[in-house]
Amino acid sequence: MATRQREISVSEFFLKNRHLLGFDTPAKSLVTAVKEAVDNALDACEEAGILPQIAVEVHDRYGKLRVIVEDNGPGIVESQIARIFGKLLYGSKFHKFSQSRGQQGMGISAAGMYGQLTVGKPLHIVSRIKGDKLASEIYVSVDTAKNQPDIHKKRWLKWDRSHGTRVEMEMEGHYQKGPHSIETYLKQTAIANPHLRINYRNPEGEELRFARSTNVLPPRPREIKPHPYGIELGRLIQMLNNTKSRTLLRFLIDEFSRVGKKTALEIIDCARKQSGRRLSERSYPRHIAHAQATALHKAIQHTRILAPQTHCIVPIGEKQLLEGLSKELPADFYTVTTRSAATYRGNPFQVEAAIAYGRPGDAAIEVDKSGRLRKAKAQGEGNGEHPMAQKGELVRLLRFANRVPLLYQQSSCAITKAVLQINWRPYGLHQSKGALPIAPMTILVHVASVWVPYTSESKEAIEPYPEILKEIKLGLQQCGRRLAHYLNRQLHLRQEFDRRAYIEKYLPHIGIALQEILALSNDESDAMVRALDRILHKSRGVRGVVA
Amino acid sequence: MKKGDSNFARADLDAKTIAVLESIARQIRADIERGTVPNIKLPVRSLDNVKYDQARGYFELARTNKVRTLAVNTVRSFAQMLRLMATSRMMVKHDDYATKREVYYISKNWGDCRFDEQGESDAIMDDIEAMASMHGLSREHLRFYPESHGGSVAGRLTVIDRNPATGEAIEIDCNKLGSGAYSIPRSAEHLSFRTDARFVLAIETGGMFQRLNNHRFWETAQCIIVEMGGVPTRATRRFIRLLSDKHDLPVYCFVDCDPYGFTNIYRTLKVGSGNAAHINRFLCVPRARFLGVTPQDIVEFGLEDATHPLAATDIKRAQDALENDPFIMAHPEWIAAINQLLRMGVRAEQQALAKWGLNYVIDDYLPRKLANEAGFLP
Numbered sequence: 014m015a016t017r018q019r020e021i022s023v024s025e026f027f028l029k030n031r032h033l034l035g036f037d038t039p040a041k042s043l044v045t046a047v048k049e050a051v052d053n054a055l056d057a058c059e060e061a062g063i064l065p066q067i068a069v070e071v072h073d074r075y076g077k078l079r080v081i082v083e084d085n086g087p088g089i090v091e092s093q094i095a096r097i098f099g100k101l102l103y104g105s106k107f108h109k110f111s112q113s114r115g116q117q118g119m120g121i122s123a124a125g126m127y128g129q130l131t132v133g134k135p136l137h138i139v140s141r142i143k144g145d146k147l148a149s150e151i152y153v154s155v156d157t158a159k160n161q162p163d164i165h166k167k168r169w170l171k172w173d174r175s176h177g178t179r180v181e182m183e184m185e186g187h188y189q190k191g192p193h194s195i196e197t198y199l200k201q202t203a204i205a206n207p208h209l210r211i212n213y214r215n216p217e218g219e220e221l222r223f224a225r226s227t228n229v230l231p232p233r234p235r236e237i238k239p240h241p242y243g244i245e246l247g248r249l250i251q252m253l254n255n256t257k258s259r260t261l262l263r264f265l266i267d268e269f270s271r272v273g274k275k276t277a278l279e280i281i282d283c284a285r286k287q288s289g290r291r292l293s294e295r296s297y298p299r300h301i302a303h304a305q306a307t308a309l310h311k312a313i314q315h316t317r318i319l320a321p322q323t324h325c326i327v328p329i330g331e332k333q334l335l336e337g338l339s340k341e342l343p344a345d346f347y348t349v350t351t352r353s354a355a356t357y358r359g360n361p362f363q364v365e366a367a368i369a370y371g372r373p374g375d376a377a378i379e380v381d382k383s384g385r386l387r388k389a390k391a392q393g394e395g396n397g398e399h400p401m402a403q404k405g406e407l408v409r410l411l412r413f414a415n416r417v418p419l420l421y422q423q424s425s426c427a428i429t430k431a432v433l434q435i436n437w438r439p440y441g442l443h444q445s446k447g448a449l450p451i452a453p454m455t456i457l458v459h460v461a462s463v464w465v466p467y468t469s470e471s472k473e474a475i476e477p478y479p480e481i482l483k484e485i486k487l488g489l490q491q492c493g494r495r496l497a498h499y500l501n502r503q504l505h506l507r508q509e510f511d512r513r514a515y516i517e518k519y520l521p522h523i524g525i526a527l528q529e530i531l532a533l534s535n536d537e538s539d540a541m542v543r544a545l546d547r548i549l550h551k552s553r554g555v556r557g558v559v560a
Numbered sequence: 561m562k563k564g565d566s567n568f569a570r571a572d573l574d575a576k577t578i579a580v581l582e583s584i585a586r587q588i589r590a591d592i593e594r595g596t597v598p599n600i601k602l603p604v605r606s607l608d609n610v611k612y613d614q615a616r617g618y619f620e621l622a623r624t625n626k627v628r629t630l631a632v633n634t635v636r637s638f639a640q641m642l643r644l645m646a647t648s649r650m651m652v653k654h655d656d657y658a659t660k661r662e663v664y665y666i667s668k669n670w671g672d673c674r675f676d677e678q679g680e681s682d683a684i685m686d687d688i689e690a691m692a693s694m695h696g697l698s699r700e701h702l703r704f705y706p707e708s709h710g711g712s713v714a715g716r717l718t719v720i721d722r723n724p725a726t727g728e729a730i731e732i733d734c735n736k737l738g739s740g741a742y743s744i745p746r747s748a749e750h751l752s753f754r755t756d757a758r759f760v761l762a763i764e765t766g767g768m769f770q771r772l773n774n775h776r777f778w779e780t781a782q783c784i785i786v787e788m789g790g791v792p793t794r795a796t797r798r799f800i801r802l803l804s805d806k807h808d809l810p811v812y813c814f815v816d817c818d819p820y821g822f823t824n825i826y827r828t829l830k831v832g833s834g835n836a837a838h839i840n841r842f843l844c845v846p847r848a849r850f851l852g853v854t855p856q857d858i859v860e861f862g863l864e865d866a867t868h869p870l871a872a873t874d875i876k877r878a879q880d881a882l883e884n885d886p887f888i889m890a891h892p893e894w895i896a897a898i899n900q901l902l903r904m905g906v907r908a909e910q911q912a913l914a915k916w917g918l919n920y921v922i923d924d925y926l927p928r929k930l931a932n933e934a935g936f937l938p
Contacts, residue, residue, distance in 0.1 A: 512632045515635070516631070516632060519635045519638070519639040520630075520639075522639040522640075522642070522643055522670065522671070522673040523588075523598075523642055525643065526585070526639065526642030526645065527585055527588065529643075529649070529650065530581055530582055530585035530642070530646045531586060531589060544593065545598075547595070548595060548597055549597075549630050551595075552597045552630070
């Protein structure tokens with residue numbers, strides 16, 4: 014028995030449990046692969062301060078799909094390419110306390126591994142760093158037994174792009190349309206990233222373009238140190254062992270955010286009282302015993318520490334989100350709100366909520382400059398599937414975490430739970446008990462955080478922490494109030510429209526009667542009716558137009 | 561000569577009618593041209609807006625006005641009023657007329673403006689009439705004629721009518737109608753009379769009228785008898801009024817002794833009805849007096865055993881009159897009479913007099929009553 018015990022490589026584990034990373038059904042695997050590549054591309058571009066422009070191509074040959082994702086990012090140093098794409102849990106973002114799309118360093122290599130498993134072909138990478146003469150081309154796969162990159166081929170080549178990265182992979186998959194499709198993912202990505210330009214070519218050869226609505230990159234999120242409240246005991250011990258600080262006092266001040274000298278002394282004092290052991294500000298961190306560390310951990314929870322700084326969070330922004338929404342999702346009414354940042358377990362996060370209501374051309378009433386009312390006209394449709402519910406359907410929900418659309422596991426997500434916990438009826442919508450409201454409407458929620466608490470490694474849903482639920486609900490309620498205001502006004506306008514239409518019916522009769530009594534000419538009578546129409550709209554204008 | 565006079569008066573009235581209609585339309589046109597919202601103001605026709613003018617002797621509209629304009633609630637009736645005014649003007653021009661029912665049907669080619677039921681057109685017609693009444697015009701001047709004809713007339717009267725086609729005068733001698741009677745036309749405006757009667761006797765029921773006519777009561781009593789047939793129609797009221805005015809005749813009212821007879825028949829004849837207060841001044845008969853049957857008559861003529869108990873509706877109507885009817889409330893005699901009736905708890909019909917013999921009413925009752933005109937109720 015003992016001889017059969019052996020180490021399990023993380024690659025082997027995830028190869029067997031690939032559903033944990035989002036590679037379960039062929040259809041979902043395809044979307045996940047695209048998503049991982051696009052997310053990486055976006056992170057790379059933004060980090061380098063480049064306006065992202067991404068091309069996605071998917072080719073289908075009898076169930077074998079070839080996915081190509083190309084970006085205009087900074088490119089990858091040749092020596093790193095193999096490890097980034099050929100090793101699980103290798104990445105730049107895991108240890109950083111900063112907001113980014115990826116966080117584990119697993120997604121793209123897992124996609125490669127999946128392709129390797131189903132089709133047997135390695136990932137094909139081309140990448141060029143700005144200023145380099147040539148691009149490097151590498152074929153790499155994951156050696157699952159060792160979780161190490163396995164380079165098949167590597168060479169320099171000429172590439173017509175000045176910088177960027179191109180990832181090509183082949184895998185078994187199933188291309189489909191609908192709510193869980195590449196189109197939907199890209200469209201939602203475009204909504205949450207209005208600075209992004211995407212060209213997409215699907216297996217049927219159709220081209221879809223998502224244009225940019227802003228040329229301004231979102232500000233770079235700042236990297237912060239962990240906040241003491243969010244730290245677990247094990248992590249604290251690990252940090253004590255790894256720190257370069259030579260005293261406990263410096264350790265607390267240097268390794269955590271929001272801890273100054275005064276707070277650090279307070280923590281140490283409190284820990285000393287609790288443990289009863291010798292523990293001073295001059296204790297050498299690596300020599301702190303387990304019992305003392307436990308006391309320190311408790312002391313942290315008992316000490317008042319300022320809430321984490323929130324400048325590390327970069328929301329999409331109300332203006333940008335509105336632009337993204339109106340670009341991709343034509344609606345009669347939009348409202349967007351960005352909450353101020355809050356924290357869960359010591360991690361800062363920020364919630365944005367938005368509502369888009371009404372398919373244009375359905376029934377909305379507009380007021381023109383002269384005070385007349387008219388039915389709003391339908392504008393040009395956005396690209397792809399319309400992510401808004403029809404009349405009488407449940408509302409559509411668009412969920413985002415760090416600007417990445419979440420397409421799967423809607424029901425277990427904090428966002429869904431928050432929407433369900435809100436009573437939408439006071440805002441003028443129909444809602445069955447325990448269900449989403451019914452309306453031609455889309456609800457959008459974005460949760461940005463330095464560490465988004467996903468329910469699983471495949472990053473499909475957000476864990477419903479009470480703090481996060483509360484913030485989402487507050488954001489949605491704020492949108493709900495504005496929606497109610499809009500709906501009230503619409504109701505008012507529709508009534509006013511009907512009233513005026515009713516009155517207008519009788520104007521010609523007044524004209525006829527005046528013509529008969531006063532022996533007017535036809536022209537005079539017509540002029541009379543036109544004047545009546547003007548008077549009607551002028552006199553009622555005030556009532557209709559007041560917001 | 562006389563005929564020319566009446567024609568002249570007629571043409572004059574027609575011109576006035578047209579002028580009134582046109583002035584209203586011109587006002588509206590001026591509003592429109594000035595860019596202001598046009599409207600028509602007209603008196604509210606409801607009992608709330610009625611007052612009893614004791615000096616003048618009829619119900620009159622008070623000052624509350626309603627406004628029809630380009631508003632959801634009023635634009636339809638605003639347009640309908642104007643169209644009906646146009647119709648009226650056209651009829652005056654062409655010397656034609658329309659009954660209420662015909663007006664309802666005229667509207668059927670007005671599209672959205674059409675009347676859905678006759679009640680609607682009647683109301684609009686009353687509104688126009690109310691407005692015209694402020695200029696001294698009545699519905700007949702506007703050429704809207706009631707559907708129901710007037711009552712019957714017999715007695716010492718010659719009615720001078722005219723041939724509608726030629727305008728030639730036609731004289732009807734109501735002495736010479738035998739057992740029949742003269743039927744009051746829908747419009748009495750153009751009639752003139754010749755009479756030597758001393759008074760007009762307005763009778764509620766056709767049966768009683770028949771009896772008095774067959775026995776030529778009017779000959780002996782030197783009067784004109786008019787059958788009202790329940791609440792008198794407008795034509796009947798106008799006819800009696802004209803007769804009373806032109807020949808200075810008192811009008812005696814002979815109806816059943818019950819609250820309906822007092823407040824609905826007699827009161828309507830004398831001071832008009834609440835819901836057509838705008839025209840009462842043309843239709844009321846201020847010189848009407850209540851001859852009988854009074855509650856006191858039941859006692860004096862021994863009719864106690866020919867009565868019926870008051871029904872619940874009678875009692876309610878009586879109490880309502882005591883509390884709300886401005887005419888009754890203005891006359892203590894009437895309050896006393898109604899209270900007496902309520903105390904007795906019975907009502908008596910005109911025909912109850914037949915208890916003493918079929919012609920008791922002719923031989924005893926009416927002569928005895930007529931001998932004491934001062935005893936009539938006001």
